[in-house]
Amino acid sequence: MNIPKNYQVLFLPGGATAQFAMVPINLLETNQNADYIDTGVWSQKAILEAKRYGTINVAATSEKKDGLTVIPPQDKWKLTSDAVYVHYTPNETIDGVEFKWIPDTGDIPKVVDMSSMILSRPMDVSQFGIIYAGAQKNMGQAGITVIIVREDLIKEVPSWVPTLYQYKIEADNHSFYNTPPTFSWYISGLVFAWLKRQGGLAKIYEINQRKAKKLYNYIDEHQGFYKNSIHPDCRSLTNIPFSLQKDKLTDTFLAESAKAGLTNLKGHRLAGGCRASLYNAMPEEGVDKLLEFMHDFARKHG
Amino acid sequence: MNIPKNYQVLFLPGGATAQFAMVPINLLETNQNADYIDTGVWSQKAILEAKRYGTINVAATSEKKDGLTVIPPQDKWKLTSDAVYVHYTPNETIDGVEFKWIPDTGDIPKVVDMSSMILSRPMDVSQFGIIYAGAQKNMGQAGITVIIVREDLIKEVPSWVPTLYQYKIEADNHSFYNTPPTFSWYISGLVFAWLKRQGGLAKIYEINQRKAKKLYNYIDEHQGFYKNSIHPDCRSLTNIPFSLQKDKLTDTFLAESAKAGLTNLKGHRLAGGCRASLYNAMPEEGVDKLLEFMHDFARKHG
Numbered sequence: 116m117n118i119p120k121n122y123q124v125l126f127l128p129g130g131a132t133a134q135f136a137m138v139p140i141n142l143l144e145t146n147q148n149a150d151y152i153d154t155g156v157w158s159q160k161a162i163l164e165a166k167r168y169g170t171i172n173v174a175a176t177s178e179k180k181d182g183l184t185v186i187p188p189q190d191k192w193k194l195t196s197d198a199v200y201v202h203y204t205p206n207e208t209i210d211g212v213e214f215k216w217i218p219d220t221g222d223i224p225k226v227v228d229m230s231s232m233i234l235s236r237p238m239d240v241s242q243f244g245i246i247y248a249g250a251q252k253n254m255g256q257a258g259i260t261v262i263i264v265r266e267d268l269i270k271e272v273p274s275w276v277p278t279l280y281q282y283k284i285e286a287d288n289h290s291f292y293n294t295p296p297t298f299s300w301y302i303s304g305l306v307f308a309w310l311k312r313q314g315g316l317a318k319i320y321e322i323n324q325r326k327a328k329k330l331y332n333y334i335d336e337h338q339g340f341y342k343n344s345i346h347p348d349c350r351s352l353t354n355i356p357f358s359l360q361k362d363k364l365t366d367t368f369l370a371e372s373a374k375a376g377l378t379n380l381k382g383h384r385l386a387g388g389c390r391a392s393l394y395n396a397m398p399e400e401g402v403d404k405l406l407e408f409m410h411d412f413a414r415k416h417g
Numbered sequence: 418m419n420i421p422k423n424y425q426v427l428f429l430p431g432g433a434t435a436q437f438a439m440v441p442i443n444l445l446e447t448n449q450n451a452d453y454i455d456t457g458v459w460s461q462k463a464i465l466e467a468k469r470y471g472t473i474n475v476a477a478t479s480e481k482k483d484g485l486t487v488i489p490p491q492d493k494w495k496l497t498s499d500a501v502y503v504h505y506t507p508n509e510t511i512d513g514v515e516f517k518w519i520p521d522t523g524d525i526p527k528v529v530d531m532s533s534m535i536l537s538r539p540m541d542v543s544q545f546g547i548i549y550a551g552a553q554k555n556m557g558q559a560g561i562t563v564i565i566v567r568e569d570l571i572k573e574v575p576s577w578v579p580t581l582y583q584y585k586i587e588a589d590n591h592s593f594y595n596t597p598p599t600f601s602w603y604i605s606g607l608v609f610a611w612l613k614r615q616g617g618l619a620k621i622y623e624i625n626q627r628k629a630k631k632l633y634n635y636i637d638e639h640q641g642f643y644k645n646s647i648h649p650d651c652r653s654l655t656n657i658p659f660s661l662q663k664d665k666l667t668d669t670f671l672a673e674s675a676k677a678g679l680t681n682l683k684g685h686r687l688a689g690g691c692r693a694s695l696y697n698a699m700p701e702e703g704v705d706k707l708l709e710f711m712h713d714f715a716r717k718h719g
Contacts, residue, residue: 128430128559128598129431129581129598130430130595130596132581132595132596133579133581136581140579164580167576167577168577249596251599256598256599256600257596257597257599257600258560258561258597258598258599259560275577277439277466277469277579278434278437278438279434279438293432294434294551294553295559296430296559296598296601297558297559297560298559298560298601299560299600
């Protein structure tokens with residue numbers, strides 16, 4: 116991932132959710148507004164927090180089409196011409212939807228929560244105004260967040276803003292204004308080196324695509340038993356929610372899969388059902404094992 | 418360390434310095450004021466940040482007496498009767514001063530930055546309104562902070578306060594409102610268990626007292642060569658700054674001590690000179706080695 120010269124990379128303590136406040140606090144001046152796209156739980160959390168700091172226009176919301184969740188195409192968005200930025204969540208971990216495209220917002224910078232997408236594939240940083248991402252998906256431990264911010268968006272802020280919520284202070288001090296989460300940062304360094312040894316982002320993307328394709332194909336080919344309710348154009352590469360057509364078998368599925376060593380398959384408590392998260396650290400063999408298990412389970416209970 | 422029933426313990430991401438803002442934001446309502454005691458660099462940082470959020474009265478400041486730094490006794494403090502809280506820093510890591518006593522503030526709660534003191538000795542939590550402490554001294558990794566807060570101080574805050582800066586939300590959600598810094602928290606748990614195996618806080622305090630006494634005694638007995646400029650009544654148990662009477666020998670001292678495996682003896686860049694930090698993780702043998710080195714160095718260069 117190339118970082119253009121006019122961007123700064125900050126490594127700040129805490130999780131990505133702090134950015135839900137930091138983004139509007141640092142970008143919105145009095146009476147300014149921003150556009151947000153609502154594609155799921157994480158978008159909604161960002162919107163809720165941003166509303167404390169300015170006028171927030173929800174320009175588009177995920178909808179159902181023939182029973183499948185879709186991210187509305189850009190021609191349906193109601194962007195405002197004077198928005199300071201457009202915020203969206205390229206991948207929703209709970210809802211399982213993903214942008215396969217980058218919106219065109221003209222001169223208005225795009226601000227994105229990339230927590231669950233960063234380093235899963237090559238990415239053109241220059242397309243975005245701010246990219247923020249918690250480390251705990253593809254970059255290491257919970258407790259450190261990366262913010263890649265275009266320098267013209269680093270501004271003076273009003274005096275009520277806590278020091279640690281000011282991009283300018285963090286940028287001027289190269290993320291060392293206060294003791295950074297040193298060990299977490301070190302671990303992220305090891306993960307970056309590991310990624311390079313795997314062949315870099317192009318290679319990881321190939322692997323991630325194979326992993327996701329296998330699982331989606333299996334689910335689609337066994338729709339009598341399993342189901343994923345996301346439109347194929349918007350399916351997440353990383354977080355694949357699925358349900359069993361016989362809903363009451365879900366607990367049995369989770370118990371038996373755990374017994375087989377396949378853990379963390381329970382869907383998020385807000386979504387129910389099952390979910391397989393195929394972050395970089397999940398090897399392809401893990402997906403193969405899951406498919407074997409799903410196949411056996413379907414034969415046994417189908 | 419017993420936590421009384423009317424206190425909550427929060428484990429929040431990031432460092433203790435976030436509390437410099439969180440304390441006044443959560444405790445001070447409009448037009449309210451607080452008293453702060455200035456005993457050094459960390460007190461001053463807390464004061465500077467608090468001034469964004471209310472009227473801050475500096476009720477006392479460290480001073481020099483016969484060339485030695487002293488914390489002024491309480492009868493010299495100018496506390497205000499309507500202060501919402503009194504903030505002080507029981508141990509100053511850079512200045513090397515420590516409160517050997519707990520101020521009497523009547524019904525006004527004491528708020529303390531215990532980052533460099535917590536778990537160095539037994540402590541009566543009920544004496545304080547809020548105790549906050551970054552983990553990276555005696556509790557584990559940088560990137561997690563413990564806040565022990567008396568429940569009556571957990572209040573509703575104005576809507577401009579970022580969600581993650583609200584004690585109430587963190588307390589209501591038992592520090593799980595967002596993904597906590599899980600690995601750092603786990604490491605702190607291991608440190609707590611290690612402390613118990615050492616014999617608990619009373620035992621650690623004995624060891625810490627022996628460590629500090631050895632070093633102070635040695636310095637005092639070799640004042641022709643080494644010097645500590647803190648009044649004996651206010652000397653830190655943990656952070657012991659010292660200088661060489663021949664100032665130009667400092668770099669040689671630091672270079673030779675590093676060669677002997679004694680590292681991190683350079684004074685903080687704001688203070689200069691040398692500093693030995695005797696946190697719980699520094700074994701008594703480490704102090705013995707340092708004294709041997711200091712003795713050899715003084716003979717060689719004295």
